[in-house]
Amino acid sequence: MDALDYLQPGDRMGTAPASVPTDGVLGRIGSLETRIALTDSEIDAAQAVRYRVFVEEMQAQLPAEAMLRKRDFDKWDDICDHLLVLDRNIDGDPEDQIVATYRLLRQDVAMQHGGFYSDSEYLTEALVARHPDIRFMELGRSCVLPDYRSKRTVELLWQGNWAYALKHNIGVMFGCASFHGTDPAAHATALSFLYHNARATGDWAVSARPELAVDMNMLPAEEVSGRRALTALPPLVKGYLRLGAMIGDGAVVDHAFNTTDVLVVLPIASISDRYINYYGADAGRFAS
Incomplete structure (x- = not known):
């Protein structure tokens, strides 16, 4: 269950100042805390969770x-930051406490190493080029233990x-999200x-690479039930949609991961004021 399912959308066009926690921990709820991986052994443990x-x-x-x-590892792990959620009630070292992870790749780092991971499926180069004054960040490899x-x-x-995102002055988050299965x-x-x-x-338009693209326009608009469709998402x-995200044109089948992918594009300026207020305009809601 996505935490955002527990909230309701509000007015959009929220903004936020760029102040963030300074102690390394980005958030805490009960025994759980989130922060960036600090060591190679923590990244290895996150790869084991994946x-x-x-x-x-x-x-x-x-x-x-x-x-x-x-x-689960690839060349991108060496240049990404790895966001972790740890359960401090689990006995052992931090590596034993990792229960969820996300992989984060900033635009400046990606450009130094040949681009983003999503470039293999989507024409993200053109999207980024149209917004030279905005910093992009790619989200990927999201997973949570059952x-x-x-x-x-x-x-x-x-x-x-x-x-x-606030710490690094990010203006757009994007990345692939998946449906289970290759049909x-x-x-x-x-x-x-x-x-x-x-x-x-x-x-903001962005398309799947032509050689990989699967047409998403399978049913006419009048035949798509909003309630049924939302249940199927x-x-x-x-x-992401409740935050104000948009979806690229064309799905891509990833046979290796047994998924059908879509590209999510989320400008920070489109995030609902309600969510910014909920998580904290200074990222401080769960940081203490």
Whole structure:
């Protein structure tokens, strides 16, 4: 369940000052806290959590070395920051306490290393080029262990993303979100709903790479039920939409991860005032 499912949308066009917590911890709720990974061993532990979710639970097929090591890893891990949620009530070192993770890649870092991860599926270069005065940040590899799929955990992931974005003066968050399975037709209602109601247009338009693109316009607008479609959306996608996100044109099938992907684009200026007030305009709601 996405924490954003517990809130209601409000007026958009919120803004926020760029003050953030300074003690390294980006948020706390009860025994849970969120922060950026500090060591290689913590990143390795986050990769183990990703393996448990993506491979053992969702049947992803990773390269042979990753399957042997039981770690989801790739070249991007070396240049990304890794947002963690830790349960301090679990005995052991921080590596034993990681229950959720997100991978964060800032535009300045991406440009020094050949671009964003999403470039392999979407034409994000053109999107970024149209907004030279805005800093982009890519979100990816979001996962939560089954026992921690609760409001508190996802709230802390969002608190961490929000605080990190403020710290680095980010103007747009974007990244791929996934439907389970590699048959886009199985998600025709939801994909058509996104196409007709949430597609990014104008300066925010972005398309899947032509050789990979699957048409999301499978059903006419009048045949797409909003209630049915919203029920069919993954909680993460639903949460992004409630924040004010837009969806790129075209889905992409990722056979390795056994998913059908869509690209989410979330300008900070589009985030609902209600959510900014909830998480804290200075990222301080859960930081103490």
